[in-house]
Amino acid sequence: MTQRIQLAVNGAAGRMGRRIVALAAADDELQIVAALEHADSTLQGADAGELAGVGNLGIPITAELVDRPDVIIDFSLPAGLLAIARTCAERRIPLVAATTGLSQEERDTVLATSQEAPLILAPNMSMAVNLGMKLVGEASKALNGRGDGVDVEIIERHHRFKEDAPSGTALKFGEIVAEEMGQTDHVHGRHGATGKRPQSEIGYHALRTGDNVGEHTIVFGMMGETLEVTVRGHTRDSYAYGALAAAKFLASQSAGLYTMEDVLGL
Numbered sequence: 487m488t489q490r491i492q493l494a495v496n497g498a499a500g501r502m503g504r505r506i507v508a509l510a511a512a513d514d515e516l517q518i519v520a521a522l523e524h525a526d527s528t529l530q531g532a533d534a535g536e537l538a539g540v541g542n543l544g545i546p547i548t549a550e551l552v553d554r555p556d557v558i559i560d561f562s563l564p565a566g567l568l569a570i571a572r573t574c575a576e577r578r579i580p581l582v583a584a585t586t587g588l589s590q591e592e593r594d595t596v597l598a599t600s601q602e603a604p605l606i607l608a609p610n611m612s613m614a615v616n617l618g619m620k621l622v623g624e625a626s627k628a629l630n631g632r633g634d635g636v637d638v639e640i641i642e643r644h645h646r647f648k649e650d651a652p653s654g655t656a657l658k659f660g661e662i663v664a665e666e667m668g669q670t671d672h673v674h675g676r677h678g679a680t681g682k683r684p685q686s687e688i689g690y691h692a693l694r695t696g697d698n699v700g701e702h703t704i705v706f707g708m709m710g711e712t713l714e715v716t717v718r719g720h721t722r723d724s725y726a727y728g729a730l731a732a733a734k735f736l737a738s739q740s741a742g743l744y745t746m747e748d749v750l751g752l
């Protein structure tokens with residue numbers, strides 16, 4: 487029998503961490519070897535499988551990574567990602583980094599990990615969202631320079647518990663559009679006497695309602711017609727399956743920066 491890929495999960499007691507634990511526990515190619523949380527977590531010592539609803543796995547939530555797993559998946563907070571990225575660089579452990587809400591400086595710090603270890607840093611691991619990014623890139627290229635102008639607005643909806651806005655995915659969509667169309671002003675919501683809308687803007691609108699697991703709509707508004715690209719998550723497993731695929735991909739790579747396009751073959 488081939489050796490299973492030994493997986494550690496950072497943020498293992500969170501909404502995403504629990505889905506990663508549950509799906510990895512049912513995956514013949516993976517073995518969960520560590521479930522990490524910050525030292526102050528009230529869930530220290532609890533069994534990761536029990537928390538994830540898949541029964542006792544004999545893997546307690548802990549703050550310390552004792553052994554060297556083949557790969558780590560992180561869904562935590564910026565501070566948690568920065569700490570685990572440091573560990574991955576020191577021990578040359580492949581890292582799938584999914585946490586959003588990083589400052590530019592934090593992002594650069596995490597990206598530097600790729601000099602020592604294989605790294606994917608992606609705001610969204612879902613197949614549909616990553617395909618949506620390709621489609622939005624194509625649309626932006628095709629619409630660039632259109633005579634009567636194209637107004638791009640990005641609307642995202644997430645659950646009430648989300649701690650960052652706009653979503654990392656919305657920002658990435660904006661980056662993709664701006665790369666093709668050249669908008670330089672990124673505007674977050676509008677209020678008051680805004681004046682006419684300049685073509686140099688991309689507008690971002692973050693809705694926070696109930697238990698929404700994530701929706702993104704990219705609006706290309708023109709004179710006479712509108713094109714919209716929408717991606718809707720139905721469950722968190724859309725992200726979790728992508729993260730597990732990324733972990734399997736990354737476990738056998740050498741140090742460097744990889745993308746979800748590499749993983750998904752897009």
Ligand SMILES: NC(=O)C1=CN([C@@H]2O[C@H](COP(=O)(O)OP(=O)(O)OC[C@H]3O[C@@H](n4cnc5c(N)ncnc54)[C@H](OP(=O)(O)O)[C@@H]3O)[C@@H](O)[C@H]2O)C=CC1
Nearest residue numbers: 497499500501502523524562566584585586609610611725
């Ligand atoms: N790339 C992608 O595809 C996706 C990315 N995300 C991103 O993943 C992140 C987590 O989302 P979600 O699971 O919903 O959030 P949760 O708040 O449910 O989970 C985060 C977990 O990380 C824990 N944590 C906090 N600080 C640390 C630390 N220093 N070290 C280790 N663990 C820590 C939290 O503990 P405590 O609750 O005690 O603070 C919590 O258990 C967010 O940034 C979100 O935007 C989410 C979905 C998809």
Ligand SMILES: O=C(O)C1=N[C@H](C(=O)O)C[C@H](O)C1
Nearest residue numbers: 586609610648653654655700
């Ligand atoms: O916090 C979430 O839930 C999500 N966060 C990610 C983001 O900020 O883009 C990805 C997904 O939309 C779910």
